[in-house]
Amino acid sequence: MLLLAMFGSPRKDGNTDLMMESFLEGALSAADIELQKIYIRDLKISGCQACGYCDEHGVCVQQDDMQKVYPFFDTAERIVISSPIFFYGLSGQTKLLVDRSQAPYMRKYKRKAEGQAPFSPTDRKGFFLCAGATRGKRLFDCPVLTVRYFFYAIDVAYAGEVCFREIDEKGAIRRHPTGLEECKQAGAAFVSNEV
Ligand SMILES: Cc1cc2nc3c(=O)[nH]c(=O)nc-3n(C[C@H](O)[C@H](O)[C@H](O)COP(=O)(O)O)c2cc1C
Structure with missing residues (x-):
């Protein structure tokens, strides 16, 4: 099973990197996994230009590092994405990648209209x-949506999330009594079809 793990924080070894590593540890212990890690912070990804090229062609005209990511959207059977909260949303780096999924989203409809399966698995x-x-009740509403x-755009069913409030300085998640263990268990359940 190909598992695509996309790390969305600009802060290397920060809280969501640690959460992701624990999640992956759980996943690798529970199933036979081919793991592909992508550190979004290391990629040069431009914003969607809303040029409309993908409406017609089903692919993105921009030749940047997103072209290395697109093939995994087609083939991954499991995708996990992490991000810190930035201004009640995803990190900017992660949001740029999400916006660029407009191209596979458009291709999905083109393929369906042509009677083809949109993605292989x-x-x-x-x-x-x-x-x-912070502790805001609605802190995770925006990024979860x-x-x-x-995921809907690339034909992936949303299986759930693990989110933690009041986690700020680098490494703070290590001091959460159950934080990393919860991530590990979620990773194992995710690849075992328990979620
Ligand atoms: C630019 C920026 C904006 C942030 N905005 C918020 C916010 O709106 N709400 C919040 O609770 N935390 C906010 N934070 C705090 C981070 O979400 C928090 O430090 C998180 O643990 C960072 O995760 P990381 O180490 O994986 O990057 C912000 C941090 C930065 C750098």
């Missing part, structure tokens, strides 16, 4: 990991 699932500094719709 079926039964695809996605998961979201997030951390924020964004990630849900991102």
Whole structure:
């Protein structure tokens, strides 16, 4: 099973990186996984230009690092994406990648109209990991909605999220009594079809 893990924080070894590593540890212990990690912070990804090229052609005209990511959207059976909360949303780096899923979204409709399967594996699932500094009741509303719709765009069923409030300085998640263990268990369940 190909598991695509996209790390969405600009802060290397920060809280959501640690959450992702625990999630992956759980996943690798529970199933036979081919793992593909993508550190979004290391990629040069431009914003969607809304040029309309993908409406017609089903692919993005921009030749940047997103072209390395697109093939995994087609083939991954499981996708996990992590991001810190930035201004009640995803990190900007992660949001640029999400916006660029407009091209596979358009291609999905083109292929369906032509009677073809839009993506090769079926039964695809996605998961979201997030951390924020404050305690607001609605802290995760916006990024969860964004990630849900991102997965919908690429025909991936939203399987759930693990999000932690009041996690701020680098490494703070290590001091949460259950934080990393919850991520590990979620990773194992995610690849075992328990979620
Ligand atoms: C630019 C920026 C904006 C942020 N905005 C919020 C916010 O709106 N709400 C919040 O609770 N935390 C906010 N935070 C705090 C981060 O979400 C928090 O430090 C998180 O643990 C960082 O995760 P990371 O180490 O994986 O990057 C912000 C941090 C930065 C740098």
